[in-house]
Amino acid sequence: MDIHVPKLRLLGVRVDKDRVIILEEGKAILNIPWNMALPLGKALVKRAKTAEEHANALQIIKDQALIQRVGFPIGLTNNPAIQKEAMKEAVNDRDLRRALPGGIKSQSIVGTPTVIKKPPKEEKHEL
Secondary structure, eight states: OOOOOOOSSSSEEEEEEEEEEEETTTEEEEEEEEEHHHHHHHHHHHHHHHHHHTTTHHHHHHHHHHHHHOOOOOOOOHHHHHHHHHHHHHHHHHHHHHHHHHHHHHOOOOOOOOOOOOOOOOOOOOO
């Protein structure tokens, strides 16, 4: 569900006991309990990162093409459309081909490295 948000001039966040209040120009526009604010915050960050990736797609394509050309198969994105365009750029960009002759050393893009957080394993100590 898309919600049209008018141009926000001054946005703020306040805490009132166990509630999170989002303000626009000093007036509350959202007042929710903390346990609803946490998943909302995570969802906003996730969507903002996706929007940032789309906004910077051309630079990501150029950077990924360079990385592919030198043979380092780590991806800067997991977006298959951007990866496909990066591979095209690595093959077809005239300036890149002249700067790094010898063909594309890596034909695949693995994807972006990810740090996975897990709780530490419990160690059994015998006495």
